[in-house]
Amino acid sequence: xxxxxxxxxxGVLVNLAEAxxxxxxxxxxxxxxxxxxxxTLSLFPLLMVLIAGLGVFLRFTPVGQSSxxxxxxxxxxETTDDVATQVSMAFQQVQQQALLSGPLAxxxxxxxxxxxxxxxxxxxxxxxxxxxxxxxxYVSAAKREIAHRIKAFVVLFCLGGVVALIFFAGLAxxxxxxxxxxxxxxxxxxxxxxxxxxxxxxxxxxxxxIYKCLSKIPVGWLHSxxxxxxxxxxWEVGRLLLATYFTMSNYNAYGVVGSLLAAxxxxxxxxxxxxLGAEYVQVIRELDQRMRREESFHRAIExxxxxxxxxxxxxxxxxxxxATTPMRRAA
Numbered sequence: 001x002x003x004x005x006x007x008x009x010x011g012v013l014v015n016l017a018e019a020x021x022x023x024x025x026x027x028x029x030x031x032x033x034x035x036x037x038x039x040t041l042s043l044f045p046l047l048m049v050l051i052a053g054l055g056v057f058l059r060f061t062p063v064g065q066s067s068x069x070x071x072x073x074x075x076x077x078e079t080t081d082d083v084a085t086q087v088s089m090a091f092q093q094v095q096q097q098a099l100l101s102g103p104l105a106x107x108x109x110x111x112x113x114x115x116x117x118x119x120x121x122x123x124x125x126x127x128x129x130x131x132x133x134x135x136x137x138y139v140s141a142a143k144r145e146i147a148h149r150i151k152a153f154v155v156l157f158c159l160g161g162v163v164a165l166i167f168f169a170g171l172a173x174x175x176x177x178x179x180x181x182x183x184x185x186x187x188x189x190x191x192x193x194x195x196x197x198x199x200x201x202x203x204x205x206x207x208x209x210i211y212k213c214l215s216k217i218p219v220g221w222l223h224s225x226x227x228x229x230x231x232x233x234x235w236e237v238g239r240l241l242l243a244t245y246f247t248m249s250n251y252n253a254y255g256v257v258g259s260l261l262a263a264x265x266x267x268x269x270x271x272x273x274x275x276l277g278a279e280y281v282q283v284i285r286e287l288d289q290r291m292r293r294e295e296s297f298h299r300a301i302e303x304x305x306x307x308x309x310x311x312x313x314x315x316x317x318x319x320x321x322x323a324t325t326p327m328r329r330a331a
Contacts, residue, residue: 051094128278
C-alpha cells in the first residue's frame with residue numbers, strides 16, 4: 001500500500017515537472033502578463049461606471065438626495081463649511097457627468113472585457129494545441145465567436161456565484177471562529193484548518209468548471225478536477241504569501257501606483273496559476289490517451305496471437321482429415 005502511494009505521488013511530481021516545462025515553452029508567463037495588463041486596464045472604466053452609478057443615484061433618487069444632504073450636513077458639522085462646499089461641488093460634477101461618462105465607461109469596460117476573453121482564448125488554444133478553424137465565411141465565424149463568448153459569459157457568471165459563496169462562507173467562518181475561540185483555545189486552530197480546506201475546495205470547483213466548460217477540446221471531469229485541485233492549492237499558497245508580503249511591505253508609500261501594481265501582480269499570479277493548471281490537464285490528458293492507445297494495441301496483439309494459435313491448432317486437424325478421407329472412400 002505504501003509503495004502504491006509513493007508511486008502515485010511520484011507520478012504527480014513527474015507530471016507537474018512536465019507541466020512546468022510546457023508552461024515555459026508555451027510562453028504562459030507572457031500570456032498571463034497580457035491578461036493582467038488588460039484586466040488592470042479594465043479597472044479604470046469599471047471605476048468610471050461605479051462613479052456614474054453613484055451620480056445617477058444621487059441625482060434621480062430621493063434616497064440619494066437625502067443621503068447627499070445628510071453627508072454634507074455631517075461634513076459641515078465635523079469640519080468646516082468650506083470643506084462641505086467643495087464636497088458639494090464634487091457631487092454636482094459627478095451628477096452632471098454621469099449621463100455622459102456612464103455609457104462611455106460601459107463601452108470601455110466591454111472592450112476591456114472582450115480583450116481579456118480574447119487573451120484567455122489565445123492562451124488556452126496554445127496550451128491545448130487547438131488550430132484555428134477553417135474560414136467558412138464571415139457570418140459563420142461571427143456566429144461561432146458570439147456563441148463562444150455567450151457560453152464563456154454564462155460559465156463565468158455561474159462561477160462568479162461560487163466566488164461569492166466563497167466570500168460569504170469566509171465571513172461566516174470568521175464569525176464562528178471568533179465566537180468559539182473566546183471559549184476554547186484549540187477551536188481557533190481547527191477553524192483555521194477548516195477555512196483553508198473550504199477555500200481550497202471551493203476554488204477547486206471554480207477551476208474545474210473553467211477547465212471543463214471553457215475548453216474547446218473534450219476534457220473529462222476527472223482530468224479537470226485534478227487540474228483544478230492543483231490550481232486551487234497553488235493559488236491558496238501564493239495568496240497567503242502575497243498577502244503576507246503586502247501586509248509587511250511598504251508598498252503603500254507609492255500611493256495609487258502601488259495599489260495598481262498590487263492589482264497587476266494579483267492578476268498576473270492568478271492567470272499564471274490558471275494556465276499552469278491547464279498545462280497539467282493537458283499533460284495528464286495526453287498521458288491517459290497514450291496509455292489507452294497502448295492498451296488497445298496490446299489487446300489487438302493478444303487477439304492476433306490467439307487467432308494464430310487457433311489457426312495452428314486447426315491446420316493439423318485439417319491435414320489429418322484430408323489424409324484419411326481417401327482411405328475411407330476406398331474402404
